[in-house]
Amino acid sequence: MELYYSFSVLIVLASFFAYINYRFVKLPSTIGIMLMAIVVSLIIRFAGYQIFPETTTRLFKLISEVDFTEVLMGAMLNFLLFAGAIHVNFADLKQQRLPVLTFSTISVIISTFAIAGILYYLTPFFGVHLPFLYCLLFGALISPTDPIAVLGILKKANVSKALETKITGESLFNDGVAVVLFAVLVQLTQTDDAHISLGNISWLLAKEALGGLILGALLGYTASKALKSIDDYIVSVLITLSVVMGGYLIAHAIHISGPLTMVAAGLLIGNYGKKVAMSALTKDYLAKFWELIDEILNAILFLFIGFELLLIPDFETYWLISVATIAVVLFARFISIWIPSLIVPFKPKLSRGSLTMLVWGGLRGGVSIALVISIPKGAYNELLLEMTYFVVVFSIVVQGLTVSKVSNRVLQKPNRKVAVSEPV
Helix, strand or coil: CHHHHHHHHHHHHHHHHHHHHHHHHCCCHHHHHHHHHHHHHHHHHHHHHHHCHHHHHHHHHHHHHCCHHHHHHHHHHHHHHHHHHCCCCHHHHHHCHHHHHHHHHHHHHHHHHHHHHHHHHHHHHHCCCCCHHHHHHHHHHHCCCCHHHHHHHHCCCCCCHHHHHHHHHHHHHCHHHHHHHHHHHHHHHHCCCCCCCHHHHHHHHHHHHHHHHHHHHHHHHHHHHHHHCCCCHHHHHHHHHHHHHHHHHHHHHCCCCHHHHHHHHHHHHHHHHHHHHCCHHHHHHHHHHHHHHHHHHHHHHHHHHHHHHHHCCCCCCCHHHHHHHHHHHHHHHHHHHHHHHHHCCCCCCCEHHHHHHHHHCCCCCHHHHHHHHCCCCCCCHHHHHHHHHHHHHHHHHHHHHHHHHHHHHHHCCCCCECCCCCCC
Protein backbone atom coordinates (compact mmCIF):
# COMPACT_ATOMS: atom_id res chain seq x y z
CA MET A 1 0.00 0.00 0.00
CA GLU A 2 2.88 2.38 0.78
CA LEU A 3 4.30 1.96 -2.73
CA TYR A 4 0.86 2.48 -4.28
CA TYR A 5 0.38 5.61 -2.16
CA SER A 6 3.73 7.09 -3.22
CA PHE A 7 3.17 6.30 -6.89
CA SER A 8 -0.34 7.75 -6.76
CA VAL A 9 0.90 11.03 -5.28
CA LEU A 10 3.60 11.32 -7.97
CA ILE A 11 1.12 10.61 -10.79
CA VAL A 12 -1.33 13.20 -9.45
CA LEU A 13 1.40 15.83 -9.12
CA ALA A 14 2.88 15.05 -12.54
CA SER A 15 -0.52 15.29 -14.25
CA PHE A 16 -1.37 18.53 -12.42
CA PHE A 17 1.95 20.16 -13.35
CA ALA A 18 1.64 18.88 -16.94
CA TYR A 19 -1.82 20.46 -17.21
CA ILE A 20 -0.65 23.81 -15.81
CA ASN A 21 2.34 23.78 -18.13
CA TYR A 22 0.24 22.93 -21.20
CA ARG A 23 -2.42 25.57 -20.47
CA PHE A 24 -0.33 28.46 -19.17
CA VAL A 25 3.46 28.02 -19.04
CA LYS A 26 3.82 26.38 -22.48
CA LEU A 27 7.36 25.07 -22.03
CA PRO A 28 8.43 21.63 -23.27
CA SER A 29 6.49 19.24 -21.05
CA THR A 30 9.35 17.67 -19.11
CA ILE A 31 11.14 20.98 -18.52
CA GLY A 32 7.92 22.68 -17.40
CA ILE A 33 7.15 19.88 -14.94
CA MET A 34 10.67 19.97 -13.51
CA LEU A 35 10.68 23.76 -13.10
CA MET A 36 7.35 23.72 -11.28
CA ALA A 37 8.64 20.95 -8.99
CA ILE A 38 11.72 23.09 -8.26
CA VAL A 39 9.54 26.12 -7.46
CA VAL A 40 7.37 24.03 -5.13
CA SER A 41 10.54 22.60 -3.51
CA LEU A 42 11.89 26.10 -2.87
CA ILE A 43 8.58 27.23 -1.33
CA ILE A 44 8.55 24.15 0.88
CA ARG A 45 12.17 24.65 1.97
CA PHE A 46 11.71 28.28 2.97
CA ALA A 47 8.08 28.53 4.06
CA GLY A 48 6.54 25.07 4.09
CA TYR A 49 6.60 24.46 7.84
CA GLN A 50 5.06 27.90 8.47
CA ILE A 51 2.29 27.69 5.84
CA PHE A 52 1.34 23.99 5.68
CA PRO A 53 3.47 22.03 8.19
CA GLU A 54 1.65 18.70 7.94
CA THR A 55 1.77 18.56 4.13
CA THR A 56 5.42 19.62 4.16
CA THR A 57 6.34 16.84 6.59
CA ARG A 58 4.56 14.25 4.44
CA LEU A 59 6.22 15.45 1.22
CA PHE A 60 9.69 15.44 2.81
CA LYS A 61 9.00 11.91 4.06
CA LEU A 62 7.75 10.78 0.65
CA ILE A 63 10.77 12.11 -1.26
CA SER A 64 13.34 10.89 1.28
CA GLU A 65 11.86 7.38 1.38
CA VAL A 66 11.87 6.88 -2.39
CA ASP A 67 15.06 5.11 -3.47
CA PHE A 68 15.67 7.27 -6.54
CA THR A 69 18.69 5.23 -7.64
CA GLU A 70 16.76 1.97 -7.57
CA VAL A 71 13.62 3.46 -9.11
CA LEU A 72 15.52 5.04 -12.01
CA MET A 73 18.39 2.62 -12.63
CA GLY A 74 16.41 -0.51 -11.77
CA ALA A 75 13.05 0.25 -13.37
CA MET A 76 12.32 3.48 -15.22
CA LEU A 77 15.57 3.66 -17.21
CA ASN A 78 14.97 0.25 -18.78
CA PHE A 79 11.53 1.25 -20.08
CA LEU A 80 12.74 4.65 -21.28
CA LEU A 81 15.80 3.29 -23.08
CA PHE A 82 13.78 0.57 -24.80
CA ALA A 83 11.11 3.11 -25.77
CA GLY A 84 13.80 5.38 -27.23
CA ALA A 85 15.80 2.66 -28.99
CA ILE A 86 12.75 1.09 -30.64
CA HIS A 87 12.34 4.26 -32.73
CA VAL A 88 16.01 4.59 -33.78
CA ASN A 89 16.81 3.63 -37.37
CA PHE A 90 19.58 1.04 -37.34
CA ALA A 91 20.78 2.02 -40.81
CA ASP A 92 21.35 5.61 -39.61
CA LEU A 93 23.12 4.33 -36.50
CA LYS A 94 25.36 2.01 -38.54
CA GLN A 95 26.33 4.91 -40.78
CA GLN A 96 27.47 6.87 -37.72
CA ARG A 97 29.00 3.90 -35.86
CA LEU A 98 32.54 5.34 -35.61
CA PRO A 99 31.61 8.68 -33.98
CA VAL A 100 28.98 6.98 -31.77
CA LEU A 101 31.52 4.39 -30.57
CA THR A 102 34.19 7.07 -30.04
CA PHE A 103 31.98 9.51 -28.15
CA SER A 104 30.44 6.81 -25.95
CA THR A 105 33.81 5.40 -24.85
CA ILE A 106 36.91 7.54 -25.41
CA SER A 107 35.07 10.84 -24.90
CA VAL A 108 33.61 9.66 -21.57
CA ILE A 109 37.10 8.78 -20.29
CA ILE A 110 38.63 12.07 -21.52
CA SER A 111 35.80 14.06 -19.94
CA THR A 112 36.14 12.20 -16.62
CA PHE A 113 39.83 13.02 -16.28
CA ALA A 114 39.47 16.58 -17.59
CA ILE A 115 36.76 17.38 -15.02
CA ALA A 116 38.78 15.72 -12.24
CA GLY A 117 41.99 17.58 -13.10
CA ILE A 118 40.32 21.00 -13.27
CA LEU A 119 38.24 20.52 -10.11
CA TYR A 120 41.22 19.29 -8.12
CA TYR A 121 43.01 22.60 -8.64
CA LEU A 122 39.87 24.76 -8.67
CA THR A 123 38.10 23.69 -5.47
CA PRO A 124 40.74 25.13 -3.05
CA PHE A 125 39.87 28.63 -4.36
CA PHE A 126 36.39 28.08 -2.88
CA GLY A 127 37.72 26.86 0.45
CA VAL A 128 37.14 23.17 -0.36
CA HIS A 129 39.81 20.49 -0.70
CA LEU A 130 38.23 17.70 -2.71
CA PRO A 131 40.56 14.68 -3.03
CA PHE A 132 41.50 13.73 -6.59
CA LEU A 133 39.75 10.36 -6.27
CA TYR A 134 36.47 12.11 -5.51
CA CYS A 135 37.08 14.54 -8.36
CA LEU A 136 37.38 11.49 -10.62
CA LEU A 137 34.23 10.03 -9.11
CA PHE A 138 32.32 13.20 -9.93
CA GLY A 139 33.80 13.25 -13.43
CA ALA A 140 32.62 9.69 -14.05
CA LEU A 141 29.03 10.29 -12.93
CA ILE A 142 28.58 13.62 -14.74
CA SER A 143 30.35 12.82 -18.03
CA PRO A 144 27.80 10.53 -19.73
CA THR A 145 25.05 12.34 -21.57
CA ASP A 146 21.61 11.34 -20.39
CA PRO A 147 19.63 9.39 -23.00
CA ILE A 148 16.27 10.38 -21.52
CA ALA A 149 16.96 14.12 -21.57
CA VAL A 150 18.66 13.96 -24.98
CA LEU A 151 15.93 11.93 -26.70
CA GLY A 152 13.21 14.22 -25.36
CA ILE A 153 14.86 17.50 -26.36
CA LEU A 154 16.22 16.43 -29.77
CA LYS A 155 12.71 15.66 -31.02
CA LYS A 156 12.15 19.41 -31.35
CA ALA A 157 15.68 20.51 -32.34
CA ASN A 158 16.40 21.47 -35.92
CA VAL A 159 19.46 19.31 -36.61
CA SER A 160 20.46 17.04 -39.46
CA LYS A 161 19.72 13.32 -39.29
CA ALA A 162 23.45 12.53 -39.13
CA LEU A 163 24.04 14.85 -36.19
CA GLU A 164 20.90 13.70 -34.38
CA THR A 165 22.06 10.09 -34.75
CA LYS A 166 25.50 10.95 -33.33
CA ILE A 167 24.03 12.63 -30.24
CA THR A 168 21.29 10.04 -29.73
CA GLY A 169 23.57 7.06 -30.33
CA GLU A 170 26.18 8.36 -27.91
CA SER A 171 23.59 8.94 -25.19
CA LEU A 172 22.21 5.42 -25.60
CA PHE A 173 25.56 3.64 -25.39
CA ASN A 174 27.77 5.66 -23.03
CA ASP A 175 26.26 4.27 -19.82
CA GLY A 176 28.36 1.09 -19.97
CA VAL A 177 31.72 2.89 -19.75
CA ALA A 178 30.47 5.45 -17.22
CA VAL A 179 28.93 2.89 -14.87
CA VAL A 180 32.07 0.71 -14.88
CA LEU A 181 34.31 3.73 -14.19
CA PHE A 182 31.95 4.88 -11.47
CA ALA A 183 31.77 1.43 -9.82
CA VAL A 184 35.56 1.08 -9.80
CA LEU A 185 36.08 4.56 -8.34
CA VAL A 186 33.44 4.00 -5.65
CA GLN A 187 35.27 0.81 -4.69
CA LEU A 188 38.55 2.71 -4.46
CA THR A 189 37.01 5.33 -2.16
CA GLN A 190 35.81 2.62 0.22
CA THR A 191 39.02 0.61 0.64
CA ASP A 192 42.74 1.20 0.34
CA ASP A 193 43.67 -2.31 -0.78
CA ALA A 194 41.13 -2.86 -3.56
CA HIS A 195 42.65 -5.00 -6.26
CA ILE A 196 42.10 -2.67 -9.20
CA SER A 197 44.18 -2.96 -12.36
CA LEU A 198 43.84 -2.10 -16.02
CA GLY A 199 43.05 -5.76 -16.70
CA ASN A 200 40.27 -5.80 -14.09
CA ILE A 201 38.75 -2.60 -15.43
CA SER A 202 38.93 -3.91 -19.01
CA TRP A 203 37.24 -7.16 -17.97
CA LEU A 204 34.51 -5.26 -16.08
CA LEU A 205 33.92 -3.06 -19.11
CA ALA A 206 33.79 -6.01 -21.50
CA LYS A 207 31.43 -7.94 -19.24
CA GLU A 208 29.19 -4.97 -18.53
CA ALA A 209 28.98 -3.53 -22.03
CA LEU A 210 29.48 -6.45 -24.40
CA GLY A 211 27.48 -8.79 -22.18
CA GLY A 212 24.58 -6.35 -22.17
CA LEU A 213 24.68 -5.90 -25.94
CA ILE A 214 24.81 -9.67 -26.57
CA LEU A 215 21.94 -10.39 -24.16
CA GLY A 216 19.87 -7.59 -25.67
CA ALA A 217 20.47 -8.87 -29.18
CA LEU A 218 19.41 -12.38 -28.15
CA LEU A 219 16.26 -11.09 -26.45
CA GLY A 220 15.42 -8.85 -29.41
CA TYR A 221 15.93 -11.64 -31.95
CA THR A 222 13.92 -14.17 -29.91
CA ALA A 223 11.08 -11.69 -29.39
CA SER A 224 11.07 -10.82 -33.10
CA LYS A 225 10.73 -14.50 -34.00
CA ALA A 226 7.85 -14.85 -31.54
CA LEU A 227 6.17 -11.74 -32.98
CA LYS A 228 6.54 -13.15 -36.49
CA SER A 229 4.47 -16.21 -35.59
CA ILE A 230 1.45 -14.16 -34.46
CA ASP A 231 -0.50 -11.11 -35.58
CA ASP A 232 -2.08 -9.70 -32.44
CA TYR A 233 -1.14 -6.27 -31.14
CA ILE A 234 -2.09 -7.05 -27.53
CA VAL A 235 0.16 -10.12 -27.36
CA SER A 236 2.87 -8.16 -29.20
CA VAL A 237 2.81 -5.42 -26.56
CA LEU A 238 2.98 -8.06 -23.80
CA ILE A 239 6.01 -9.66 -25.47
CA THR A 240 7.87 -6.34 -25.61
CA LEU A 241 6.98 -5.69 -21.97
CA SER A 242 8.38 -9.11 -21.03
CA VAL A 243 11.60 -8.29 -22.92
CA VAL A 244 12.08 -5.14 -20.82
CA MET A 245 11.08 -6.53 -17.44
CA GLY A 246 12.43 -10.06 -17.83
CA GLY A 247 15.53 -8.82 -19.63
CA TYR A 248 16.43 -6.56 -16.73
CA LEU A 249 16.02 -9.42 -14.24
CA ILE A 250 18.40 -11.59 -16.29
CA ALA A 251 20.93 -8.76 -16.72
CA HIS A 252 20.81 -7.98 -13.01
CA ALA A 253 21.23 -11.65 -12.06
CA ILE A 254 24.36 -12.14 -14.21
CA HIS A 255 25.78 -8.66 -13.43
CA ILE A 256 25.80 -7.10 -16.89
CA SER A 257 24.49 -3.77 -18.15
CA GLY A 258 20.71 -3.59 -18.01
CA PRO A 259 20.58 -0.28 -19.93
CA LEU A 260 22.67 -1.63 -22.81
CA THR A 261 20.54 -4.78 -22.85
CA MET A 262 17.46 -2.61 -23.34
CA VAL A 263 19.13 -0.53 -26.06
CA ALA A 264 20.17 -3.59 -28.06
CA ALA A 265 16.78 -5.28 -27.67
CA GLY A 266 14.93 -2.11 -28.63
CA LEU A 267 17.09 -1.56 -31.71
CA LEU A 268 16.58 -5.12 -32.92
CA ILE A 269 12.81 -5.19 -32.36
CA GLY A 270 12.40 -1.68 -33.74
CA ASN A 271 14.24 -2.55 -36.94
CA TYR A 272 14.35 -6.30 -37.63
CA GLY A 273 11.15 -7.10 -35.71
CA LYS A 274 9.09 -4.34 -37.33
CA LYS A 275 10.39 -5.28 -40.77
CA VAL A 276 9.74 -9.02 -40.73
CA ALA A 277 7.26 -9.68 -37.94
CA MET A 278 4.57 -7.01 -37.68
CA SER A 279 1.53 -5.92 -39.61
CA ALA A 280 0.84 -2.21 -40.08
CA LEU A 281 -1.80 -2.33 -37.31
CA THR A 282 0.57 -3.96 -34.82
CA LYS A 283 3.33 -1.47 -35.64
CA ASP A 284 0.94 1.41 -35.04
CA TYR A 285 -0.30 0.10 -31.68
CA LEU A 286 3.20 -0.81 -30.54
CA ALA A 287 4.58 2.62 -31.45
CA LYS A 288 1.74 4.42 -29.66
CA PHE A 289 2.01 2.21 -26.57
CA TRP A 290 5.73 2.85 -26.12
CA GLU A 291 5.30 6.54 -26.91
CA LEU A 292 2.77 6.77 -24.07
CA ILE A 293 5.07 4.85 -21.71
CA ASP A 294 7.90 7.21 -22.67
CA GLU A 295 5.86 10.36 -22.02
CA ILE A 296 4.35 9.18 -18.72
CA LEU A 297 7.66 7.98 -17.24
CA ASN A 298 9.45 11.12 -18.46
CA ALA A 299 6.89 13.25 -16.63
CA ILE A 300 7.42 11.29 -13.40
CA LEU A 301 11.21 11.32 -13.79
CA PHE A 302 11.49 15.07 -14.26
CA LEU A 303 9.09 15.60 -11.37
CA PHE A 304 11.50 13.48 -9.30
CA ILE A 305 14.46 15.58 -10.43
CA GLY A 306 12.69 18.77 -9.38
CA PHE A 307 11.84 17.42 -5.94
CA GLU A 308 15.35 16.03 -5.41
CA LEU A 309 16.21 19.62 -4.38
CA LEU A 310 14.64 18.72 -1.04
CA LEU A 311 17.42 16.17 -0.44
CA ILE A 312 20.17 18.84 -0.48
CA PRO A 313 20.57 19.79 3.19
CA ASP A 314 22.00 23.29 2.71
CA PHE A 315 22.48 24.32 -0.91
CA GLU A 316 23.65 27.83 0.06
CA THR A 317 26.99 26.39 1.26
CA TYR A 318 28.38 25.22 -2.07
CA TRP A 319 26.43 27.24 -4.61
CA LEU A 320 29.46 29.20 -5.87
CA ILE A 321 31.57 26.13 -6.60
CA SER A 322 28.50 24.42 -8.07
CA VAL A 323 27.99 27.29 -10.53
CA ALA A 324 31.69 27.15 -11.45
CA THR A 325 31.34 23.40 -12.00
CA ILE A 326 28.82 24.04 -14.78
CA ALA A 327 31.53 25.80 -16.80
CA VAL A 328 34.03 23.03 -15.97
CA VAL A 329 31.68 20.31 -17.25
CA LEU A 330 30.94 22.21 -20.47
CA PHE A 331 34.65 22.80 -21.10
CA ALA A 332 35.44 19.12 -20.45
CA ARG A 333 32.63 18.16 -22.84
CA PHE A 334 34.23 20.35 -25.52
CA ILE A 335 37.67 18.81 -24.94
CA SER A 336 36.27 15.28 -25.00
CA ILE A 337 34.67 15.86 -28.43
CA TRP A 338 37.33 18.12 -29.97
CA ILE A 339 40.38 15.92 -29.25
CA PRO A 340 38.90 12.74 -30.85
CA SER A 341 37.73 14.85 -33.82
CA LEU A 342 41.38 15.71 -34.49
CA ILE A 343 42.60 12.13 -34.25
CA VAL A 344 39.84 9.72 -35.29
CA PRO A 345 39.24 9.60 -39.07
CA PHE A 346 35.55 10.49 -39.07
CA LYS A 347 33.96 10.49 -42.52
CA PRO A 348 32.67 13.13 -42.99
CA LYS A 349 34.55 14.99 -40.28
CA LEU A 350 33.13 17.42 -37.78
CA SER A 351 32.46 21.04 -38.64
CA ARG A 352 32.51 23.85 -36.10
CA GLY A 353 28.71 23.86 -36.05
CA SER A 354 28.52 20.12 -35.47
CA LEU A 355 31.08 20.38 -32.65
CA THR A 356 29.07 23.16 -31.01
CA MET A 357 25.88 21.12 -31.19
CA LEU A 358 27.54 17.99 -29.82
CA VAL A 359 28.76 20.02 -26.84
CA TRP A 360 25.55 21.98 -26.21
CA GLY A 361 23.24 19.06 -27.00
CA GLY A 362 24.99 16.67 -24.61
CA LEU A 363 22.51 17.04 -21.77
CA ARG A 364 22.90 15.59 -18.29
CA GLY A 365 19.89 14.26 -16.40
CA GLY A 366 18.49 11.74 -13.97
CA VAL A 367 21.22 9.14 -14.48
CA SER A 368 23.84 11.46 -12.95
CA ILE A 369 21.59 12.24 -9.97
CA ALA A 370 20.86 8.53 -9.45
CA LEU A 371 24.59 7.74 -9.45
CA VAL A 372 25.56 10.52 -7.02
CA ILE A 373 22.80 9.50 -4.59
CA SER A 374 24.11 5.91 -4.68
CA ILE A 375 27.54 6.94 -3.34
CA PRO A 376 28.05 5.51 0.18
CA LYS A 377 27.75 8.11 2.92
CA GLY A 378 30.93 10.11 3.48
CA ALA A 379 32.40 13.56 3.99
CA TYR A 380 31.85 14.77 0.42
CA ASN A 381 28.32 13.53 -0.36
CA GLU A 382 26.64 16.89 0.11
CA LEU A 383 29.17 18.70 -2.11
CA LEU A 384 28.97 16.10 -4.88
CA LEU A 385 25.15 16.05 -4.76
CA GLU A 386 24.89 19.82 -4.96
CA MET A 387 27.38 20.12 -7.83
CA THR A 388 25.55 17.38 -9.72
CA TYR A 389 22.15 18.99 -9.17
CA PHE A 390 23.32 22.41 -10.39
CA VAL A 391 24.85 20.90 -13.54
CA VAL A 392 21.78 18.78 -14.30
CA VAL A 393 19.29 21.63 -13.81
CA PHE A 394 21.39 24.00 -15.94
CA SER A 395 21.77 21.32 -18.58
CA ILE A 396 18.06 20.52 -18.84
CA VAL A 397 16.69 24.04 -18.46
CA VAL A 398 19.24 26.32 -20.14
CA GLN A 399 20.74 23.95 -22.71
CA GLY A 400 17.44 22.14 -23.28
CA LEU A 401 15.49 25.33 -23.91
CA THR A 402 18.13 26.88 -26.18
CA VAL A 403 19.34 23.87 -28.19
CA SER A 404 16.97 24.68 -31.08
CA LYS A 405 18.11 28.31 -31.18
CA VAL A 406 21.76 27.27 -31.06
CA SER A 407 21.23 24.76 -33.87
CA ASN A 408 19.53 27.41 -36.02
CA ARG A 409 22.42 29.81 -35.45
CA VAL A 410 25.40 27.50 -35.92
CA LEU A 411 24.05 25.10 -38.53
CA GLN A 412 22.46 27.51 -40.99
CA LYS A 413 25.69 29.31 -41.75
CA PRO A 414 28.79 28.14 -43.61
CA ASN A 415 30.95 26.62 -40.91
CA ARG A 416 34.68 26.93 -40.56
CA LYS A 417 36.15 23.49 -40.07
CA VAL A 418 37.46 22.27 -36.78
CA ALA A 419 39.35 19.32 -38.12
CA VAL A 420 37.51 18.98 -41.36
CA SER A 421 33.96 19.57 -42.44
CA GLU A 422 30.70 17.67 -42.23
CA PRO A 423 27.66 18.61 -44.28
CA VAL A 424 24.79 19.27 -41.88
